[in-house]
Amino acid sequence: MSILIKNGYVIYGENLDVIRADVYIEGNRISKVGKNLNIGADYVIDARGKVISPGFINAHTHSPMVLLRGLADDLPLMEWLQSYVWPMERKLKPEHIYWGALLGIIEMIKSGTTAFVDMYFHMEGVAKASEEAGIRAYLSYGMVDLGDEEKRNAEIKETLKLLEFIEKLDSSRIEFFFGPHAPYTCSPELLKWVREKADESKKRITIHINETKDEVKQIKEKYGKTPVEFLDELGFLKSDVTAAHGVWLTDREIEILAKKGVTIVHNPASNMKLGSGVMPLEKLLRAGVNIALGTDGAASNNNLDMIEEMKLVSLLHKVHNLNPTLADARTVFKMATQNGAKALNLDAGAIKEGALADIVVIDFNKPHLRPITNIISHIVYSANGNDVETTIIDGEIVMLDGEVLTIDEEKALDKVQKIVDELR
Numbered sequence: 001m002s003i004l005i006k007n008g009y010v011i012y013g014e015n016l017d018v019i020r021a022d023v024y025i026e027g028n029r030i031s032k033v034g035k036n037l038n039i040g041a042d043y044v045i046d047a048r049g050k051v052i053s054p055g056f057i058n059a060h061t062h063s064p065m066v067l068l069r070g071l072a073d074d075l076p077l078m079e080w081l082q083s084y085v086w087p088m089e090r091k092l093k094p095e096h097i098y099w100g101a102l103l104g105i106i107e108m109i110k111s112g113t114t115a116f117v118d119m120y121f122h123m124e125g126v127a128k129a130s131e132e133a134g135i136r137a138y139l140s141y142g143m144v145d146l147g148d149e150e151k152r153n154a155e156i157k158e159t160l161k162l163l164e165f166i167e168k169l170d171s172s173r174i175e176f177f178f179g180p181h182a183p184y185t186c187s188p189e190l191l192k193w194v195r196e197k198a199d200e201s202k203k204r205i206t207i208h209i210n211e212t213k214d215e216v217k218q219i220k221e222k223y224g225k226t227p228v229e230f231l232d233e234l235g236f237l238k239s240d241v242t243a244a245h246g247v248w249l250t251d252r253e254i255e256i257l258a259k260k261g262v263t264i265v266h267n268p269a270s271n272m273k274l275g276s277g278v279m280p281l282e283k284l285l286r287a288g289v290n291i292a293l294g295t296d297g298a299a300s301n302n303n304l305d306m307i308e309e310m311k312l313v314s315l316l317h318k319v320h321n322l323n324p325t326l327a328d329a330r331t332v333f334k335m336a337t338q339n340g341a342k343a344l345n346l347d348a349g350a351i352k353e354g355a356l357a358d359i360v361v362i363d364f365n366k367p368h369l370r371p372i373t374n375i376i377s378h379i380v381y382s383a384n385g386n387d388v389e390t391t392i393i394d395g396e397i398v399m400l401d402g403e404v405l406t407i408d409e410e411k412a413l414d415k416v417q418k419i420v421d422e423l424r
């Protein structure tokens with residue numbers, strides 16, 4: 001299929017140059033960007049007064065957690081997990097996960113997310129939902145062994161089952177990730193197993209690290225070192241690791257992360273809502289650490305809107321440091337697009353010839369996005385996910401003029417309502 005998007009404001013290349021141009025997509029890649037492209041296409045989209053942007057990459061979430069949206073608010077992480085989230089999760093069956101993931105994916109597509117990194121369980125359902133919806137998905141089974149050998153073996157089995165399932169699915173848009181949950185829930189044996197298997201299979205790893213002060217204290221008491229030092233001494237940290245949070249980090253830990261090429265995924269809404277803390281963004285950026293952006297699950301956010309997340313990053317670091325020059329719009333926009341792509345080794349995240357066609361059209365014909373002056377600023381500070389009108393992933397139109405074409409949205413909303421009414 002070929003698609004021609006005409007007369008838009010194109011956010012072009014890694015430097016985010018805004019140019020008025022057309023974008024021509026052939027197959028799953030961008031083949032031309034230029035003025036007045038006179039090329040026949042199977043589908044033509046008129047983008048007058050609209051912005052053609054790279055799609056957003058949600059580098060850390062738990063998509064089925066939309067089922068737990070609003071279940072437990074206003075609590076700290078450990079109490080939230082132990083008293084509410086984990087008991088509810090024990091009740092979730094594969095069918096629930098499929099429908100939850102589908103709802104989360106619809107929400108992501110509608111707010112301009114074209115790829116996401118997920119960690120949960122019954123992930124076969126998330127793979128199925130992703131495949132049907134047409135989104136790019138990086139899926140991990142979240143492993144927790146709490147030092148118990150029997151549990152470890154069961155978690156390893158689940159992980160290998162998912163790996164096999166995704167290999168068999170053989171989808172160009174769906175990839176497997178290893179997902180050890182965190183240093184405080186995974187034994188050194190399990191973490192070492194993950195490292196070995198990742199090296200052997202060339203698959204990537206996602207994990208939660210240094211999210212709360214409490215958890216750092218716990219690791220220090222147990223192992224006599226900080227979480228990043230602990231992981232590094234196991235040989236765990238390499239450039240294939242995408243670690244969520246990184247809120248409580250020492251200078252020494254930041255140095256290690258930079259040296260090992262680890263990506264840190266910032267989740268400002270979740271960190272603020274759970275009262276976890278403020279990530280040392282400036283220090284990490286200065287050290288050269290790749291920082292991507294994520295929403296975390298909908299139970300600690302409480303939505304999956306990456307445009308909203310960009311504004312939150314920016315405002316959080318400005319007020320926390322009493323410095324409005326920090327986390328400027330362009331830096332934050334790159335976090336939500338090209339830095340995520342870098343973490344995934346994905347040839348997307350920027351609009352340029354030859355890149356994968358993961359593109360969104362944002363409607364600027366709205367009062368809160370006029371006058372059109374600084375487009376990146378408008379997206380970060382003035383827009384929200386509802387302003388995304390069209391979403392193209394891997395060269396396929398998955399949402400057009402606000403309507404998701406690949407799945408029955410109304411049915412998914414009803415189904416999730418029924419499931420949650422029953423579960424509660």
Ligand SMILES: N[C@@H](CCSC[C@H]1O[C@@H](n2cnc3c(=O)[nH]cnc32)[C@H](O)[C@@H]1O)C(=O)O
Pocket residue numbers: 062081085086089119120121141142143144155181208211270296297300
């Ligand atoms: N196999 C595991 C399931 C792990 S899935 C990943 C887990 O991460 C949890 N989670 C979601 N957000 C966060 C967070 O911010 N920090 C830590 N854990 C989280 C989520 O609720 C889910 O239980 C088991 O047997 O329990």
Ligand SMILES: [Zn+2]
Pocket residue numbers: 060061062208244296297
């Ligand atoms: Zn998480």
